[in-house]
Amino acid sequence: xxxxxxxxxxxxxxRLYRSYLKPVDACSAxxxxxxxxPSEDGPAWLTVLILGPFLVAVTLLVSRAPLPSWxxxxxxxxxxxGAVMLALPVVKAGWIGILWAMGKVGESQE
Numbered sequence: 001x002x003x004x005x006x007x008x009x010x011x012x013x014x015r016l017y018r019s020y021l022k023p024v025d026a027c028s029a030x031x032x033x034x035x036x037x038p039s040e041d042g043p044a045w046l047t048v049l050i051l052g053p054f055l056v057a058v059t060l061l062v063s064r065a066p067l068p069s070w071x072x073x074x075x076x077x078x079x080x081x082g083a084v085m086l087a088l089p090v091v092k093a094g095w096i097g098i099l100w101a102m103g104k105v106g107e108s109q110e
Contacts, residue, residue, distance in 0.1 A: 003097025043092035
């Protein structure tokens with residue numbers, strides 16, 4: 001739960017990310033090696049899996065919309081992109097928290 005708040009999964013105090021999706025190398029509060037938690041492809045896969053029903057609903061609405069496609073397609077693209085951009089950091093934080101709890105601290109992501 002600490003990681004879902006974008007905080008260190010070990011102590012809950014330090015920040016988890018130094019930029020949009022880049023974890024800090026080590027927690028500023030406890031020194032936990034957060035940059036060594038392997039979280040490359042799993043969060044992206046899980047985000048698509050979670051958002052799948054939303055993406056299908058947007059596609060269905062676009063195909064049934066009475067508006068012209070030059071209006072609905074950009075709107076759908078913005079909605080889908082926005083949903084993924086908002087969900088991905090939270091899903092990645094949860095992924096890091098789960099791997100941290102399991103003790104899966106390995107090689108650096110860089």
